[in-house]
Amino acid sequence: MRLEGKIAVVTGAASGFGRGIAEAFAREGARVVVADLDTTGAAAVASAIGKAAVPFTCDVSRKGDVDAMVVAAVKAFGGLDILVNNAGVTHKNQSLMTVTEAEFDRIYAVNVKAIYLATLAAVPEMEKRGGGVIINTASTAGVRPRPGLTWYNGSKGAVITLTKSMAAELAAKKIRVNAINPVIGATGMLADFMGMPDTAENRAKFLASIPLGRMSTPADIANAALFLADPASEFITGVALEVDGGRCI
Numbered sequence: 010m011r012l013e014g015k016i017a018v019v020t021g022a023a024s025g026f027g028r029g030i031a032e033a034f035a036r037e038g039a040r041v042v043v044a045d046l047d048t049t050g051a052a053a054v055a056s057a058i059g060k061a062a063v064p065f066t067c068d069v070s071r072k073g074d075v076d077a078m079v080v081a082a083v084k085a086f087g088g089l090d091i092l093v094n095n096a097g098v099t100h101k102n103q104s105l106m107t108v109t110e111a112e113f114d115r116i117y118a119v120n121v122k123a124i125y126l127a128t129l130a131a132v133p134e135m136e137k138r139g140g141g142v143i144i145n146t147a148s149t150a151g152v153r154p155r156p157g158l159t160w161y162n163g164s165k166g167a168v169i170t171l172t173k174s175m176a177a178e179l180a181a182k183k184i185r186v187n188a189i190n191p192v193i194g195a196t197g198m199l200a201d202f203m204g205m206p207d208t209a210e211n212r213a214k215f216l217a218s219i220p221l222g223r224m225s226t227p228a229d230i231a232n233a234a235l236f237l238a239d240p241a242s243e244f245i246t247g248v249a250l251e252v253d254g255g256r257c258i
Contacts, residue, residue: 010038011239016086018042018078018131020069020123021096023050025196026146029227030093030234035061037235040086044069044078045096069096069123070115079130089134091238094124095146102157102204113160120164124171132184140183142238145172146230147188149253157204165190169249176247185246187237192253194225220255 017034021027023045031041035058043058044067045051051064063085067074082089098119100112124145135141150158151165172188179186193202193215200207203215216222233252236242251257 011235011241012091013038015039015090015238016041016082016088017091017093017238018044018082018089018127019093019095020044020067020078020127021146023047023054026191026194026227026230027093027095028054029231030095031062032058033228033231033235034091034238035059037239039091039238042078042082042085069094069127070118072126075123075126076130079127079134083134088138089131089141090138091142091144092127092131092135093144093146093234093238094127095144096123097146097198099158099161099198099201101201102155104157105159108160116161116164117167120161121167121171124168128175132179132182135184136182141185143175143179143184143186144234144237145186145188147172147190147249149190149192149251149256152190152249152251153257158202172249173247180246185237185243187246188249189230189233189237190249190251190253190257191225191230192219192251192256194227194230196227218256219253220258223254225252225254 017039019031022031022043031043035041041062043051043055044065048066055062055064065081067078100108145168147168148165150162151169154162176186205211
């Protein structure tokens with residue numbers, strides 16, 4: 010059991026990458042708070058995991074929700090060792106000139122501000138346990154941006170920079186901070202990323218840019234998160250790990 014005795018919070022865990030991460034952590038012995046804005050989805054994932062998980066409804070852009078999420082982890086399991094900032098949103102693939110101000114604000118609230126809020130809430134609890142791990146879900150979009158997703162790309166570039174700066178500053182507290190850069194995957198945001206219907210023909214256009222010839226899966230991202238959370242990676246911090254089938258080569 011690679012995470013035996015560890016306590017984790019995973020945001021955006023009702024589906025997609027977050028669900029995969031929560032399930033993998035639980036299989037490896039962690040107790041997990043399954044946090045998501047989708048109350049029903051979070052409850053279903055926690056129920057499927059069993060006694061090692063509890064659901065929590067959370068808008069990660071709201072300080073009160075985020076503070077309560079960390080309190081829930083402490084009350085349910087006794088502390089916090091691992092925080093996975095996975096929740097994210099995007100705008101539909103389109104001209105940078107047509108994205109609305111409301112869409113822009115929401116993207117930066119969920120993708121960037123949420124990391125700030127979660128860090129403020131989680132770090133004091135991690136310090137009580139002698140250290141911890143923070144994993145941020147960034148994106149290949151922050152490294153090799155595509156046209157049509159400019160404002161989303163910028164938010165993920167911010168996540169990568171924040172990850173490195175957090176790693177440098179929190180190292181003294183024995184808190185490691187890393188990011189994962191997934192390539193496009195078959196998640197609920199796929200059609201928005203493509204900016205067109207999710208058809209085999211349209212998928213082929215995106216697969217052509219991935220040398221290994223397929224999209225990322227929840228298992229791919231969960232395996233990367235498990236590696237970064239595992240005490241065996243205790244000397245790795247400040248990394249933005251590309252899980253992208255070669256997309257960023």
